[in-house]
Amino acid sequence: MLARVRSGALLGIDAVVVECEVDMALGLPYFNVVGLPEGAVRESKVRVVSALKNTGFELPQKRITVNLAPADLRKDGVAFELPIALGVLAAAKLLEDAPLSRYLFGGELSLDGTLKPIKGVLPLAVAARDGGFEGVMVPSANAAEASLVEGLHVHPVASLRDAVDHLTGTRPIPPFSRSLGPAGERARDDAAPDMADVRGQPELKLALELAAAGGHNVLMCGPPGSGKTMLARRLPGILPEMTFAEALEVTKVYSVLGLLGEGHALVRERPFRAPHHTLSDAGLVGGGPTARPGELSLAHHGVLFLDELPEFRRNVLEVLRQPLEEGVIHLARATQNITYPCQVMLVAAMNPCPCGYFNVPGHTCRCPEHRVFDYHARVSGPLLDRVDITLQTRPVEYHHLARPEAREPSSRYYRERVEAARCRQRERFRDMVGVHCNAQLPSHLLRRHCVLSPRAERMLELAVRHHGLSARAHDRLLKLALTRADLEGHGRIEDVDMQLAIDCRVLDRRGWLNANTEGTPPSRGVTPPWRTASSSAGDPREGR
Structure with a gap:
C-alpha cells in the first residue's frame, strides 16, 4: 500500500x-x-x-x-x-x-x-x-x-x-495558545552594558548615536585603551527595539541554526556578533557543505563588530562589499542557490599602527613608516568607501577617570533620541518596501528626501571637490546629514548637519594619518569641515 x-x-x-x-x-x-x-x-x-x-x-x-x-x-x-x-x-x-x-x-x-x-x-x-x-x-x-x-x-x-x-480522534490535542512574555521571547536585557559606564569621549558617543539613528556603518581608529571596543559593545543598547516583522526575520535565521535556546520562541533583542579575526570567508557570509548562514546573517537587523580590522584576512574583508551594499548574500552552489538576509550595521575598530601608538601624544611609535602604511593598506579603499562614519579616537583624559561618580548620559537617553529619529524615518519611508532607516535609502531617491539649505549644498560641493569623494561617498554623506537633521528635528539639512557629516568621515581627508588625534572627533557646534593638517605623506590609500 x-x-x-x-x-x-x-x-x-x-x-x-x-x-x-x-x-x-x-x-x-x-x-x-x-x-x-x-x-x-x-x-x-x-x-x-x-x-x-x-x-x-x-x-x-x-x-x-x-x-x-x-x-x-x-x-x-x-x-x-x-x-x-x-x-x-x-x-x-x-x-x-x-x-x-x-x-x-x-x-x-x-x-x-x-x-x-x-x-x-x-x-x-x-x-x-x-x-x-x-x-x-x-x-x-x-x-x-x-x-x-x-x-x-x-x-x-x-x-x-x-x-x-x-x-x-482518540485523544485530540488542542491547538497551542501563544502567550509570549518573559518565558517566550528573548527581550532586551536591562543588565546590558550602559553608555554611562564609558568615561569621557562625548564626541564618539555622538557619532555612535548618529550611527544608531540612521543604521550607518562605523570605523574607529585609535590607540589601545581609548574605548573603541567598550563603546561598540554598548551600541545595541541604544538601538531601537525591533518591529515584529524584523524579529521574525531574525528568529528564522536563529531557528535554522538551532540557536534560539530552550524556552525562547522569538528574538526581540537586536543581535550583536563579534567574531574573532581568524574567521574564514565562509564563516562570515555563510557556506560550507550545507550552506549554513554566517556571522553576517546572524547579525541581521543588528550589529556586526569587527575588532582589530586589519588583522582579518584580506579575502574575508573583501567579501563584505556586496552584502553591505545590497543587504543580502547570494550563495551559488552546484545544486542550489541560496539567499540570506544581512541588513547589518558594521562597526569596526583598528589601531593606527601595529604597535598602536602612531601619532599618539605621550607615546613613541616603534613601527617603521612603511609598516604603518602597509597596516592601513590591508583595508581596501572600496571597503572604506562603504563606511559612513570614520573616526580617530584619543586616549581618555585623567580627569574623566578620576571622577568618583559617573555623570555620563545613560543608554536610555541616547535610545530615546534614536527612537525619535527612527520614527521620523519610518514616517518618511512608510510607502517604501524594505527601507527602514536612512542608510537603506536607494540612491535614486536621495534628492527627493534630502532637502538641503543653500549653505549645506555649498559645503557638500566643496567637500566632494576637496576630498575627491566618489559618487558612493557623496550619497552616504547625504544620508548621514539627513540622519543628523532627523536627530535634531530639522525640517531640512542645515549647514550644521552637513558639517557634522563631513567631520564624521576622517579617512576621506588627505593627511589624516599624521593629524593630531585631539582635534578630529565631531562636535555639535559649527566647525571647519576639514581641520586636519595636510602632510607631505599624503593619503595612505594612494599607490595601492
Whole structure:
C-alpha cells in the first residue's frame, strides 16, 4: 500500500514542502529511504522502527520504501522521522489518509517514541501557511516558535503515540495558545552594558548615536585603551527595539541554526556578533557543505563588530562589499542557490599602527613608516568607501577617570533620541518596501528626501571637490546629514548637519594619518569641515 505525509526541507532560511511517500509491498523485510537523503536522514529508519515497536505498533514483515520528493533536493536533518513513522502506519492501514493531508509534520524520534525538538520549525510553519495547510504537528518544545505564524493551528506533540491518538480522534490535542512574555521571547536585557559606564569621549558617543539613528556603518581608529571596543559593545543598547516583522526575520535565521535556546520562541533583542579575526570567508557570509548562514546573517537587523580590522584576512574583508551594499548574500552552489538576509550595521575598530601608538601624544611609535602604511593598506579603499562614519579616537583624559561618580548620559537617553529619529524615518519611508532607516535609502531617491539649505549644498560641493569623494561617498554623506537633521528635528539639512557629516568621515581627508588625534572627533557646534593638517605623506590609500 502507498501513503503520503508532508514535511519540509530547509533551503536557506526557508522551507520547501517535501512529500514523504511510503510504499509497503510484499518481499523480504527491508527498509529503504531514497530521495537524496543525507546521513542523519538515512539513519532515521533505525530510529523509526525502534520507536514504532516501543510504542506498541507491530509492523508487518514487508518491504518498505520511503521516497522524499522532490528527489533532486538534498534532505538533511532529523525532522523527517515523525512523518516517516506516520507514513509507515498509514501504509500499514493503521491510520487514515485524510487527517494526514491537513498538516505538515516534523520531529525527531527517540527510540522509546518520544519527540525531541528540531531546528527550523518557524520556516516549516511559514511553509505550511503558504501551502494552504490547516496546521503543523511539531514537538512540544517547538510549539511556541511555530505559533508565531498567524492563521495556523499548532498541535504540540510529546510522543508518537500522542500524534497517532490525535489523528485517529482518540485523544485530540488542542491547538497551542501563544502567550509570549518573559518565558517566550528573548527581550532586551536591562543588565546590558550602559553608555554611562564609558568615561569621557562625548564626541564618539555622538557619532555612535548618529550611527544608531540612521543604521550607518562605523570605523574607529585609535590607540589601545581609548574605548573603541567598550563603546561598540554598548551600541545595541541604544538601538531601537525591533518591529515584529524584523524579529521574525531574525528568529528564522536563529531557528535554522538551532540557536534560539530552550524556552525562547522569538528574538526581540537586536543581535550583536563579534567574531574573532581568524574567521574564514565562509564563516562570515555563510557556506560550507550545507550552506549554513554566517556571522553576517546572524547579525541581521543588528550589529556586526569587527575588532582589530586589519588583522582579518584580506579575502574575508573583501567579501563584505556586496552584502553591505545590497543587504543580502547570494550563495551559488552546484545544486542550489541560496539567499540570506544581512541588513547589518558594521562597526569596526583598528589601531593606527601595529604597535598602536602612531601619532599618539605621550607615546613613541616603534613601527617603521612603511609598516604603518602597509597596516592601513590591508583595508581596501572600496571597503572604506562603504563606511559612513570614520573616526580617530584619543586616549581618555585623567580627569574623566578620576571622577568618583559617573555623570555620563545613560543608554536610555541616547535610545530615546534614536527612537525619535527612527520614527521620523519610518514616517518618511512608510510607502517604501524594505527601507527602514536612512542608510537603506536607494540612491535614486536621495534628492527627493534630502532637502538641503543653500549653505549645506555649498559645503557638500566643496567637500566632494576637496576630498575627491566618489559618487558612493557623496550619497552616504547625504544620508548621514539627513540622519543628523532627523536627530535634531530639522525640517531640512542645515549647514550644521552637513558639517557634522563631513567631520564624521576622517579617512576621506588627505593627511589624516599624521593629524593630531585631539582635534578630529565631531562636535555639535559649527566647525571647519576639514581641520586636519595636510602632510607631505599624503593619503595612505594612494599607490595601492
